Amino acid sequence: MTAAIPTQVARTRSGEPATFLEAISEALWEEMERDESVFLMGEDIGEYGGAFKVTRGFLARFGATRVVDTPISEGGFTGAAAGAAHMGLRPVVEIQFMDFVSPAYDVLTNYIATSRYRGAGPLPLVVRGPVGGGSRGGPFHSQNVEMAFFHTPGLKIVYPATARDAKGLLKSAIRDDDPVIFEEHKGLYRAPHCRELLPDEDYVVPIGEARTVLEGDDLTVVTYGLMVHRSLEAAATLARDGARIEVIDLRTLLPLDEEAISASVRKTGKLLIVHEDTRTGGIAGEIAMRVNERAFEWLDGPILRVTAIDSPVPFSGELEDYFLPSVEDVVTAARYLLDY
Amino acid sequence: MERDGGSAALPDRVVEDLLYLGCQGRLLEAVVREMSGSGQLGTAFADLDIDVRAMAIARAMRSFADGSGDLCHPGLLSPGPALAFGATPLEFLRHVTARGTSPASARAGGLSWHDTDRGLIGWGGPRGGTMTQVMAGAALAHRQRGEDRVALVFEERGALQGGGWHEGMSLSGALALALIVVVEDSFPPDSADATDLRAMAGVYGADFVSVGAMELVELYRLAADARQRALGGDGPVIVELRPLPDEERWALHDGLAEAAVADDTISERERVDTEAAATASVEHASERLGKEPGPSPEEALAPICAAAPPIRPWPRLDPPSPQARPVEELQGAAW
Numbered sequence: 001m002t003a004a005i006p007t008q009v010a011r012t013r014s015g016e017p018a019t020f021l022e023a024i025s026e027a028l029w030e031e032m033e034r035d036e037s038v039f040l041m042g043e044d045i046g047e048y049g050g051a052f053k054v055t056r057g058f059l060a061r062f063g064a065t066r067v068v069d070t071p072i073s074e075g076g077f078t079g080a081a082a083g084a085a086h087m088g089l090r091p092v093v094e095i096q097f098m099d100f101v102s103p104a105y106d107v108l109t110n111y112i113a114t115s116r117y118r119g120a121g122p123l124p125l126v127v128r129g130p131v132g133g134g135s136r137g138g139p140f141h142s143q144n145v146e147m148a149f150f151h152t153p154g155l156k157i158v159y160p161a162t163a164r165d166a167k168g169l170l171k172s173a174i175r176d177d178d179p180v181i182f183e184e185h186k187g188l189y190r191a192p193h194c195r196e197l198l199p200d201e202d203y204v205v206p207i208g209e210a211r212t213v214l215e216g217d218d219l220t221v222v223t224y225g226l227m228v229h230r231s232l233e234a235a236a237t238l239a240r241d242g243a244r245i246e247v248i249d250l251r252t253l254l255p256l257d258e259e260a261i262s263a264s265v266r267k268t269g270k271l272l273i274v275h276e277d278t279r280t281g282g283i284a285g286e287i288a289m290r291v292n293e294r295a296f297e298w299l300d301g302p303i304l305r306v307t308a309i310d311s312p313v314p315f316s317g318e319l320e321d322y323f324l325p326s327v328e329d330v331v332t333a334a335r336y337l338l339d340y
Numbered sequence: 341m342e343r344d345g346g347s348a349a350l351p352d353r354v355v356e357d358l359l360y361l362g363c364q365g366r367l368l369e370a371v372v373r374e375m376s377g378s379g380q381l382g383t384a385f386a387d388l389d390i391d392v393r394a395m396a397i398a399r400a401m402r403s404f405a406d407g408s409g410d411l412c413h414p415g416l417l418s419p420g421p422a423l424a425f426g427a428t429p430l431e432f433l434r435h436v437t438a439r440g441t442s443p444a445s446a447r448a449g450g451l452s453w454h455d456t457d458r459g460l461i462g463w464g465g466p467r468g469g470t471m472t473q474v475m476a477g478a479a480l481a482h483r484q485r486g487e488d489r490v491a492l493v494f495e496e497r498g499a500l501q502g503g504g505w506h507e508g509m510s511l512s513g514a515l516a517l518a519l520i521v522v523v524e525d526s527f528p529p530d531s532a533d534a535t536d537l538r539a540m541a542g543v544y545g546a547d548f549v550s551v552g553a554m555e556l557v558e559l560y561r562l563a564a565d566a567r568q569r570a571l572g573g574d575g576p577v578i579v580e581l582r583p584l585p586d587e588e589r590w591a592l593h594d595g596l597a598e599a600a601v602a603d604d605t606i607s608e609r610e611r612v613d614t615e616a617a618a619t620a621s622v623e624h625a626s627e628r629l630g631k632e633p634g635p636s637p638e639e640a641l642a643p644i645c646a647a648a649p650p651i652r653p654w655p656r657l658d659p660p661s662p663q664a665r666p667v668e669e670l671q672g673a674a675w
Contacts, residue, residue: 039484065484071514076507079473080480083491086461087411087481106504107470111463118463119444120454 006057017197021189023163027170039066042094078104085123095129099143113154126173128182138315144277157254159183161228168205185226210257216244220264223274224250234330262294269300270337279307301340362593363618365390365420390420392593396556398424400563407457413471415494426458429625439632446635468499472508479517490518513544518570522579541578550580556596
């Protein structure tokens with residue numbers, strides 16, 4: 001007897017809009033049905049269905065060999081995922097909170113990322129999990145981890161902002177022959193404004209392609225993740241003053257779609273980068289340098305950035321709100337550039 | 341004809357293989373140490389040990405060339421098991437000397453390499469224990485596909501002091517994976533090693549055996565039994581190879597050769613021919629090595645590190661800027 005299909009993977013086939021989290025679940029479910037080599041590993045993902053219930057009902061459908069509950073040992077099971085990938089499987093590793101990916105940093109950067117380089121062939125695996133602040137999780141359940149891995153050749157980093165992209169990009173990540181770090185902002189998981197009707201067909205969103213979310217010619221805002229939504233709010237505020245803001249959602253951080261960034265900067269002449277990650281060593285620095293290399297002469301003002309401040313994520317709500325980039329922060333920086 | 345005890349208890353081809361591999365290993369060990377002593381290789385290779393016991397264990401696994409046999413990580417500084425899984429002396433020497441023809445085009449060092457068709461997963465990395473994690477995952481893949489294959493991993497004892505090894509063992513024990521971990525004790529122990537390996541094996545639900553100067557035939561049988569236990573779903577097995585001086589390790593090889601001739605498993609002529617063949621393979625590898633090219637940065641690095649040529653800063657490509665220098669002027673400029 002076939003196990004019942006869990007509700008969180010049945011929205012699209014029922015013709016209902018899906019949340020960001022349901023889009024993730026649908027992608028995993030459909031890929032596991034499509035390809036027997038795809039399997040899941042992680043803490044409490046089986047009986048319990050995962051900390052955020054992304055994999056609720058998967059164990060009954062796919063069994064314990066494909067939904068593997070692991071000990072609390074991120075390094076150990078990420079390393080094991082590499083071994084399974086060597087043998088032709090396509091593991092998807094769930095890190096319960098991506099803050100806890102740090103114990104797997106060694107195997108990810110030294111072993112997995114270097115696999116092709118060392119002549120050990122491609123390692124098709126995905127390491128996915130929730131990131132980001134705003135949920136009062138404090139310093140150990142709120143981090144953004146992209147820049148810990150951005151410096152490592154051999155990895156890809158994906159960070160979607162919409163349910164449609166989350167599903168399409170996760171499918172692409174699972175089908176990719178290289179290791180992919182897949183970040184999911186938990187503030188988007190069940191956000192009502194992220195609920196959308198997803199395509200019926202088996203679609204993918206290519207890794208490495210940014211998306212112009214809003215077209216404009218006065219200022220380019222380059223951003224990703226939850227900050228796409230904050231930037232759109234800011235753009236709406238500025239539009240009331242007549243400013244036309246172009247918002248680019250990177251979607252993939254590595255490889256970076258610098259063509260899309262520089263094309264927009266050549267059009268607008270001004271660039272603001274917005275990210276939730278902390279300031280020093282954030283991706284804004286790299287983007288600014290690439291624009292310097294590719295579009296310096298089109299710039300009509302300094303490149304600015306709006307980011308979290310350089311601090312661990314605070315637990316107190318008041319402190320966390322101060323710490324995180326706000327819509328007002330984006331509006332303020334944008335007005336400065338517009339007036340420059 | 342097979343009899344109980346002695347080398348004759350094993351098929352002739354296994355005994356011949358053990359003798360052949362032992363000869364190759366002994367000669368390669370000498371070649372690499374000599375190259376290190378003469379400055380042709382790094383000093384790390386001066387301590388290279390090829391443990392004939394490790395080769396006997398590896399030979400007890402099922403090794404095929406089509407990707408259907410057992411899987412072996414041969415260890416960081418002890419490549420003997422790689423020979424038992426079908427690697428050649430020439431491949432081995434290409435790798436340690438970083439020839440352009442090496443399996444990883446000289447991009448990576450270490451003494452092991454990767455060829456899953458032959459059952460080899462190699463790496464030489466900065467932290468011990470990682471390969472126990474990786475090989476546990478390989479064992480998980482074998483189980484998922486219903487394949488009767490084991491994963492064999494050689495770790496040096498220092499790996500036990502890192503958390504990575506314990507995480508790999510924890511996972512293997514929890515999932516009762518078909519994993520055999522051989523802990524090689526042939527390097528000077530680190531100063532703070534307080535590991536009770538037997539007790540630790542019990543914690544992880546692993547079977548444990550400690551091996552000293554055990555006859556190779558007996559060790560081969562032991563490894564074959566460990567393989568069957570692992571495949572039976574009883575969980576991982578840890579084999580400890582206690583340290584032995586060079587002469588005692590190679591005495592085990594000599595003892596096998598003498599016993600094999602004494603009990604007519606092989607003839608004296610066959611023993612001589614086997615040794616001659618092994619010697620010829622190493623001599624050929626040494627001679628050939630001098631003709632092998634060094635690595636080419638353009639070929640070895642370009643496809644890996646850069647998908648496109650580096651972007652040169654400043655030139656305005658389209659539309660042309662009055663201030664910008666023509667792109668042609670920038671060609672050949674030093675950046």
